[in-house]
Structure formats: C-alpha cells, structure tokens
Amino acid sequence: MFFIIHFVYDYNLASLITVAIAWICIGILTYHIYKKQKIKPKIWKVFIILAVGFVSFSFDINMLHTKVKIPIIPLGVWLLYLYFRKKEVRWQMYRRFAWIGFFANFIFLASTLASVPIYNAMYPENELSTYLAKVKNPAIIQLHPSAKNDSLNGNFVKIIKQMKPAEMHSDEWFNGTVTMKMKQKDRKEKFPYQLTGVVPEWGSDIEPLIYMEKDGKGLLITSHHKQYYFRSNQSLLKGEN
Secondary structure: HHHHHHHHHOHHHHHHHHHOOOOOOOOHHHHHHHHHOOOOOOHHHHHHHHHHHOOOOOEEEEEEEEEEEEEEHHHHHHHHHHHHHHOOOHHHHHHHHHEEEEEEEEHHHHHHHHHHHHHHHHHOOOOOOHHHEEEEEEEEEEOOOOOOOEOOOOOOHHHHHHHHHEOOOOOHHHHHHHOOOHHHHHHHOOOEEEEEEEEEEEEEOOOOEEEEOOOOEEEEEEOOOOEEEEEEOOEEEEEHH
16 A cells, blocks of 8 residues: 555645546546446445555566556455455455456556656756746845855846756866865855745745855756756846846
8 A cells, every 4th residue: 555655645746646547547447347247346345355456566666767666466366365265256246356456556657657757847857947936035045154245136036037057067166165175264165055935836846955156146956866057147146246
C-alpha cells in the first residue's frame, strides 16, 4: 500500500492529476469485471481483495529522473490463492479482482512516468515565473558582510519578467568564496542577498531558495537539488542603478 500512499501525498498538481486518472481506470476496470460476474461478491470484500492483490515484490529503478517501482512477483495474488485454494467457487469469484490489484501497480507506474512530461510542461524549469509566480512584499536579507544595506528597485516586478536563463561560471565563484586561506570578511561572496516575499507557481510543490547577486542583476535559484541562474541587464537593487 506504500506505493498508493506515496502518490496520494505527492502534492504537485501533475502527480495528483495522473494518479486520479489511474484510480479512475482501476475503478472502471473493477466495475466492468464486477458487472460481468454471475455471482457478485460484496463490495467491501472486493476492496479488500484489490488491496491484498496490490501487494507485490518489486524493485526500484530510475526512469526519466524519477524513482519508480517495477512489480515482479504477485505476492498478494499468491496469498489469496493459498487462502482460497480449498474454496474453488470463492476463488473463481475473487480471482479477477486479485489480478486487477496486481496490475494496478503497472497503472500507477504508467501514471508516474506520464506525470513527468506533464509536470515539465506545466512548470518549465528554465522560466523564472515558475519560481517567482507571485510577489508578496518582496525584500532582501543580507547574508554576508559584503552585502550593502540596500533595498529593491521600484521596478522589481517589471525587471524579473525580463530576466533570462544565463550561464554561471561556477568554478570562479567557488574559488572566490570557498578558499579556506581567505578570511571570511575578505571572501568575495557572489550572492550576498536572499530574496524573500515571492511565491512559486501554484501546484508545483517547489520550495526554492532564491539568492541575489551582488550587483543585483542575477538570481540563483536552488530547488529540488538543482540550481538555476537568471540574469537581466538592469539591477534589482535600488542603489545599483
């Protein structure tokens, strides 16, 4: 049941959409089999059989940068068969529902893989609006002694709409900030500010940390173990214009 719970509590909108479709497919398939049964079991027993049939031996692999479970052995179906092996009529009544439970693993697997391109289409990682969809009382926090006591440009919203992805020379930045031979106060911190008061796109399940470059023209966004760099020709800091 962990696999089902994992989907239910994955809050990004793309996953919720695909898992809802998966549940609908399972429901339609179950209802179709139920209507064809000459001897119909009680509904609550069908749910139990589905749940037990879902149990399987599986292994994890990474596909499309997503961890998924590949079901191999239908443990739940075997357990149900052992339980009903001396009750042939009842086993014939429940058998198809047990297998639906097992194949539900593949339906959820398909929904997982389908959610990846849907998520990427809904929340493009190379667009700043994914991470700064709404602006609510934006402000900057000074993180390093080299940061000036400055405030945001009055055209902040207009400027961030014009920012584009850019290449960052990470080696140069690392050498200037992490060299242990330099004292803390002498280190050249490239991103001495943190931007607050902005909200990512609804339903993205992103909780980004946004750092501002010293000249106010660049933003470094850390999210989901990745970093994205955006830059403009105009500074977001009032004192740099």
